[in-house]
Amino acid sequence: MKRTSMPEDCEVPADRLLATSWTSAGSVAPNAMDIRSPVDLRERIELASRVGFRGFGMHLVDLNQATTSYRPADIRSMLDDNGMVDVEIEGISKWWASAPRDNPEIRRALAIAEVIGVSHVKLNPQDDDAPWDGPLWVDRFAELVTMSSEIGARVGLEFLPWTNIADLWSGVRFIEAAGHPNGGLVIDVWHMQRSGSPTDDLLKVPVDYVSSVELNDADSVVIGGLYEDTIDRRRYCGEGTFGLPSFISALRRIGWTGPWGVEILSTHHRRTRVELALEKAYETARHQLELGRAA
DSSP: OOOOOOOTTOOOOSSOEEEOHHHHSOSOOTTSSSOOOSSOHHHHHHHHHHHTOOEEEEEHHHHHHHTTTSOHHHHHHHHHHTTOOEEEEEOOTTTTSSOGGGOHHHHHHHHHHHHHTOOEEEEOOOSSOOOOOHHHHHHHHHHHHHHHHTTTOEEEEEOOTTSSSOSHHHHHHHHHHHOOTTEEEEEEHHHHHHTTOOGGGGGGSOGGGEEEEEEOBOOSSOOSOHHHHHHHBOBOTTSSSSOHHHHHHHHHHTTOOOOEEEOOOBHHHHHSOHHHHHHHHHHHHHHHHHHHTTO
8 A cells, every 4th residue: 555645734855854763762772672662653653743754664563562552554544644655664583584475473564564555674684793594595585575565665675784794785795686676775874884885885886776775973983882883872964974965965876866764873862852852863864965965
């Protein structure tokens, strides 16, 4: 079920921004024992819309939690009523461990995703650098991508510097091997910078290989380990050293038109009232998009 209309009072900007799951999750971190957001899903959607976001991301644990209180059709209405035209889910665990069509978690997630109008499914690789079966992963990814295409959603694999798919070019090779036009890469500026993938390398990547983009910022030097740095010390866009205008310009030059995800994970962000945190995330990202036009 794709979105076909917008509320009359909701303006959709040319460079629309998507609040990724952790940006609106409130006082919870990815390494917590319980990673469910303490904020009701309806409130998160309404707050994100109020500050200007026209895209919204949900972790699967939060979506599953929400379906104990709301029907999927109700969640669809919340998103539509608040002008969300780009909807993302993430958090499908160990998608490579079994054939996706035989995986109840995946089948249920995609069934709900179809009803609520999800446009993008974000996947992560294994969260360490353990040995892995590359051809098997490619096959499982391609199968999941095929399933997602049946509900009108793209699938993106996010490379992470501490994992078995660690940088831009290992991600590109994986997408090429999968060979499905509905599958692509999540290009997060944090993972580009921390993996040592030069911004100019984006100019060599076909835009069809890009399924989503995420903006944030950080200090020039990693503090602690990479994982600690990525979940506790990200900065708002333009408040670090990542050179976001050049990053944005490179993606525009290959043809990316959005949405632009904003993913802020930090101790400071989690301690800030959700509406204020979302407002800061939105305004700083919007400013960098404007600067990116002149880069």
